[in-house]
Amino acid sequence: MASEQIFDFIIVGGKSGPSGCALAASLSKSAQSPRVLLLEAGGRNDDYMKRIDGKRWTTYKDEKMNWAYKTTPQWQCNGRQLDYSRGKGLGGGSAINFGIYTVGTRDDYDQWAADVADTMFGWENMKARFKNLEKFSGLIDNAENRKYAQPNASDHGHHGGLRIGYAKEWDQDLPLVLEALEKAGLERNPDHNSGNPLGLSLMINSSGRGRRTTADDLLVDAPNNLVIITESPVQRIILQNKKAIGVETEGVGYFATKKVILSCGALDTPKILMHSGIGPANQLKRFNIPIIQDLPAIGQGLKDHFFAPLVFKRHQDTNDRNSFYGSQHAMAEATTQWEKDQTGPWTQYGCQVGCGWFKSDKITSSDEFKALPSPVQDFLNRETTPHWELYTGFPMHHIMPELFQDYSYVCFLGYLMNEQSSGEVRLQSSDPNEPLLFDPKVLEHPYDRRTCIEVYKHLIELTSHPAFAKDTVSTILGPKTESDEDILQFWRENIFSSWHMTGTVKMGKHGDLNAAVDSQFRVFEMENLCVADMSVVPVLTNNHTQATAYAVGATCADVLIRELNDCAISRTDDGLGASP
Template sequence: MAQMFDFIIVGSGPAGSTLASTLSRSSKRPSVLLIEAGSKYTNPDLRVDGQRWMTFQKNPSMNWGYKTAPQEHALNREIDYSRGRALGGSSAINFGVYSVGASDDYDEWARVVGNNAFKWRNMQRRLKALETFHFDVPEGGKSGHIHVGYPREWEKDITPLLDIFEQAGFPLNKDHNSGNPIGMSVMINSAYGGIRSTAADALISAPENLIIQTDSPVQRLVIDDGKVIGVESNGKTYFASKEVVLSAGALDSPKILLHSGIGPRDQLQKYNIPVIVDVPVGQGLRDHYFTSIVYSRKDTSTDRKAFYGSQAAMDAALEEWKKDRTGGWSKYACGAGIGWFKSEEVAASDELNSLPAQEQRYIQLPTVPHFEIFTHFPAHWFIPNFPAEHLDYSCLSGFIYNSQARGEVTLQSSDPSVPLKFDPKILSHPFDRRVAIEVMRSVLKIAEHPSFAKDTVASIAVPKSASDEDILDYWKATVNSSWHMTGTAKMGTKDDPEAVVDEKFRVKGLTNLRVADMSVLPVLPSAHTQLPAYLTGATCAELLIKEYELE
């Protein structure tokens, strides 16, 4: 016998878990089904703070294992496009960066869609409710499910490296989650006390009216005369009396829509899927992209080799972590410097000045950065055959922001178990290539500063020179996705031809169906997208609670 719920939420990542938890805890206690394709994975060893960088590689059952199509502007490489397949979604395998972005991102979102619910002042209020921030300054939330903060102990070269940034002319910023991320900060983690937080933490002590169904991928929606009434999963049907909300992410919410007949007409007809609604699902894919440079350092500036170069040290640290969440695995790869910056060169470039006027205006807003620099990426886990003698190394990563490439996710089979084709079109836009060049020059400015260079022993991975051509060649050979996919079911006004959902997350042309995850964002946020995904779920929950008078 099929089961009936008030609400069905598909996907348990930051958006879906926040949405399901918040709805189910509202005072009228509606019945909510949270349905997740992956498993629960309750082993605490999967939450080791310093091992967050390896989870997606070491535990393939937790990862959909996606790759992009060959990228024409990146030497035809297939780029890793990992997505979490677990309770908690991609937060179960991500790198734990907890950043909100720019206040201007959210005010622009509100302007584009015509709904003040997305303005920064409202997002900031939701942010404080989501988190428990384990530090007095800067001030954060104190009662949320997601525990965030800094490692108990920082690696010895973090503070000196921040000093070098300041000496090299890069401003410092005490709180990158204040709404103005411009400047160099110490990274806020979705972790505290040696253990990582994931979206599954929002489901702790879930009320009885919230049913969590794992190991249940959704193949398609059940639609009756333009009204979405349920979902199909593994031969079972689950019905919703009020709403179905897709929160399966920017790669998989489109897949469910497309296999349900919601998407571009030509694409659906090609695979003999009956067309229910002709909307541009899967278009507008955006992401941030990064590359890193690596230098071997004097052993007086870092002590990583003593840890990573000794299996005995790492094994002993894991036992210490299991005992009381302390030791090397709560220190190494747990802290980093992170900063967002504007570039005079980008601002004055022909590439920016050739963009549409509204895009130029947005990119030049005061809190919107042009690029990001990140320190302490554990490159030895990612560079093949990393030389063991150089484990005392420093890694500096540069990220392209405001990417103007518009990729797509498209059907490649009528079988819902086959992934979509993912083509982000990395480095295809001239503006993206200009930002790539300028962020690398900024990273090289740090590496060549006398206070840094005095401790450099050798170059492990760097461009041949600082020329435009050599920098771009380096990017093409080494660029990676930041796994910040957005925009594939874009939110917009009713007359926006690129929009799939309206300003209240409702899919155009249907009733009782919404999408609430990173696929709807009309603005690529100036952040790592974990926290914006939490805020998206919280915003949709607030809207539904009001609409259905659940409080």
């Protein structure tokens, strides 16, 4: 066995995104300098032009960077198969997502801590990890626009590897829309990332100085004890009885003396576990996979955030987007300028959006809410827990170009938060290179359907206010009428996934039949096998979840580094000297 194939830790980052990169970077830089292997199924994603801030809405269309998954047909969505894009290559989802950096609510993390009986996941501890990760710039150049976001510096980090902040220049109608929404009754929030996201504000971007930030940025100054190998999809974990000792990728074995950690996300980590004989026995038997450990929770509990658009044509004098998006010459010149110095129109158009999270009395007074279990009602009624999200300034023409000849439009997105439907991922083949079947069971729970209706009614009410409506020419995309039936039908026909898939290898207490890993990220009943990605998160956090994924990796690194340090101290106390 070649010595270069043996490592202390192997991190399987089938989509080496926020969790895997944060874990690899932190673990490799720890005092014990363990030898760490990060295996990536895709490529290096090192095309610098893919970092143009204003083009972050189209990166997912690059087939070299996207596994291009689809859901199974969703019966509540007229049999549609929803886009379930997953990032391919270093950076993972952060290389193809829409560049939004929000951390969620303090109640999310305190509930997580309660669910797993470990304060390590409580808000104050997770907030410290967020601050360590980020290099935040709260700068807003235009003094007139500073009222829309007033972050407290003490709530942010300024020395981490992830550059985040606000765009230097914005679409000219964004302040007009934010002002109109405030006149329509929405209260401002000075900073969504303070632990309480309720209210209207500017979205913090995972970008800085005109360039999008991806998880790969955490690996820029990685030490030599971190080895990164790309184009190496892992098929199985190599086991000795129930002990993980390595992984197999395309017939090649890599071995770990301490831990194998899966960090492939909620759609692919379950696949590797199942093809290694760890998962629901009934599925493994069906595909003749030898059962090593029956864990029925693996693949269950899939959660996501779903949204639907509402689009209005606006008077052309409210914006100047036609002069840019309507001119191939202008966009080409802007690309040349960005390549030169990362400035220009591609750092303005589509680079800053507004958003808000809100509660709804109409939702909490509904029969569907009252039918929920008491603990769920309690969580939804907590101080910082929202019921829905509003998002404004979304450049929808990048997603549905057929709708737009004129770029003078405003697109709102209405999000369902805290969905009560629970989906699953399951085997469809004994071939480990075949993806699982992804069935999020969209809108199957009555609460979700009621919430979608009420979310859209809130959006219609806001956009009917004279402060906004005075500049509206017509509706480009919306329901036929304002009836419950037509609104719900519109959602069925136009619902999208946010690609926030979570919960399929859920963390929980020992004895919890709905869980598969403990609070130390260890797979139940297995040795030296951990999972660190969004699949373990037991609470679908109320945010755009890339920030949560970073924190998962950082938290797992804290656990493993503590174990390394304890081992070194033990060896010293035994008179054996520190580990080499």
